[in-house]
Amino acid sequence: MNGSPWNPVLYKVSSKSIENADLLTFELDPVGDEAIDPIAPGQFNMLYAFGIGEIPISVSSILPSYPTLVHTIQDVGRVSKSLIQLPVGDIIGVRGPFGPEWPVAQVKSKDVLLIAGGVGLCPLRPVIEYILDHREQFGEVNVLFGTRHPDNIIYHRDIISWQSDPSINFQITVDHAFPSWRGNVGVVTHLIDKAKFYPENTISFLCGPEVMMRFGIYACLDAGISEDMVYLSMERNMKCAIGLCGHCQVGPYFTCKDGAVFPYTMMKPYLNISEL
Amino acid sequence: MKNIKEVLSDLSFFSDMSDEMLEFIAACGQNMHFSPDEYVGRESGSADYLFVITKGNIAVQLEHPTKGTFTIRSLHDGEIAGFSWIIPPYRMQFDLKAREHTSVVALDAGCVRKKCEEDHHLGYLMMKQSAIIMNKRLEDTRVQLMDIYSGRV
Numbered sequence: 001m002n003g004s005p006w007n008p009v010l011y012k013v014s015s016k017s018i019e020n021a022d023l024l025t026f027e028l029d030p031v032g033d034e035a036i037d038p039i040a041p042g043q044f045n046m047l048y049a050f051g052i053g054e055i056p057i058s059v060s061s062i063l064p065s066y067p068t069l070v071h072t073i074q075d076v077g078r079v080s081k082s083l084i085q086l087p088v089g090d091i092i093g094v095r096g097p098f099g100p101e102w103p104v105a106q107v108k109s110k111d112v113l114l115i116a117g118g119v120g121l122c123p124l125r126p127v128i129e130y131i132l133d134h135r136e137q138f139g140e141v142n143v144l145f146g147t148r149h150p151d152n153i154i155y156h157r158d159i160i161s162w163q164s165d166p167s168i169n170f171q172i173t174v175d176h177a178f179p180s181w182r183g184n185v186g187v188v189t190h191l192i193d194k195a196k197f198y199p200e201n202t203i204s205f206l207c208g209p210e211v212m213m214r215f216g217i218y219a220c221l222d223a224g225i226s227e228d229m230v231y232l233s234m235e236r237n238m239k240c241a242i243g244l245c246g247h248c249q250v251g252p253y254f255t256c257k258d259g260a261v262f263p264y265t266m267m268k269p270y271l272n273i274s275e276l
Numbered sequence: 277m278k279n280i281k282e283v284l285s286d287l288s289f290f291s292d293m294s295d296e297m298l299e300f301i302a303a304c305g306q307n308m309h310f311s312p313d314e315y316v317g318r319e320s321g322s323a324d325y326l327f328v329i330t331k332g333n334i335a336v337q338l339e340h341p342t343k344g345t346f347t348i349r350s351l352h353d354g355e356i357a358g359f360s361w362i363i364p365p366y367r368m369q370f371d372l373k374a375r376e377h378t379s380v381v382a383l384d385a386g387c388v389r390k391k392c393e394e395d396h397h398l399g400y401l402m403m404k405q406s407a408i409i410m411n412k413r414l415e416d417t418r419v420q421l422m423d424i425y426s427g428r429v
Contacts, residue, residue, distance in 0.1 A: 117424060117425050118425035118426075146425065147425055148423070148425045148426070152425070173350075175420050175423070175425065176346065176347075177347045178344075179344060179345040179347070181347065182333070182375045182376065183350070184350045184352075185335065185336075185347045185348065185349050185350040186349045186350060186416055186420070187416045187419045187420055187424070189416070189419075190416055193354075194352070208424075208425065209424055209425060209426065211419075211422055211424045212424040212425065215419055215424070
């Protein structure tokens, strides 16, 4: 990491694109010569809205044009609302990158099963990009995406591209649909029957609300995928991002420092503990 | 083109059945084809068939008097639709609507029930497989009720 992890680097909002009613994707470019280190799939940055506060946001795409950053932000609180309302050209602070990567570069020749729920697709999009850029290094690639309603679908251009790409099995399902919806309806775990993989040679990454991930993990294990081949991205109230403040503690781990991407085997004892 | 017995033998639902049982069940079946938006079955109608989807997509739907149609679940190749055939009073609980050109093997409910009564081992296998699917769909519905995508990531 360049410099102190406490010092935000100044970035300006270069572009904004609306994903759905409460979700925007930002491109950020450094204001001066200083930039944060290159970010990897699964890592996150702390984005600072000056005078309001700071929030952790996963990288949602990795452009070849370093040091441009891409983050997708959901309007869920005071800081995110403030960030979303910033006009193009305004300045924010960025600290990072933090946390381990999805182990995508270390699983060559394996089949891949990605399960995303709602905005959980954002941290997995760089994984899909990496796989498609290195497609020959992987076996079967499946992406199962569940969301509440067709109106909540994000990254439309990417999804159309992925659905028409024969080298990747991309499936969407929604919980509720309008009458003209001709796609899948049902929970995302239902889609596992449509995935093609050899369980003994498969790695699975899950990202989404924790309840969804729990049921997604059960589906992976039921399908025969080994526990140590399942990874998930945990969300907690991260403040310092370097494992000092303790806000994001889960058992003996700090989500900001030890995660947000964890092997399931590390999180297994804690996933069913209420309000942990 | 596969005959009905061969189609059924490819499905996990029928995988525990002996050749004789499959022959028995297949004799209750007929191929049916539906156009997009054609109803395969209607809520409150008589549950005369158990449908094995061989190609296409069926939406399980409920009609709301003011809010329109709700699709609760979509069913695809290899899945089973129409479990009301097994539970008295054998009345359809939902609409089943083809979303694209859809082909099914329709097993005559009366015929299958009669054979299950005659051969309780066959009846047990049919009930066991039906219970597995109905339990999975109940679990899925409970998860849907939790609105699992509403949380932050």
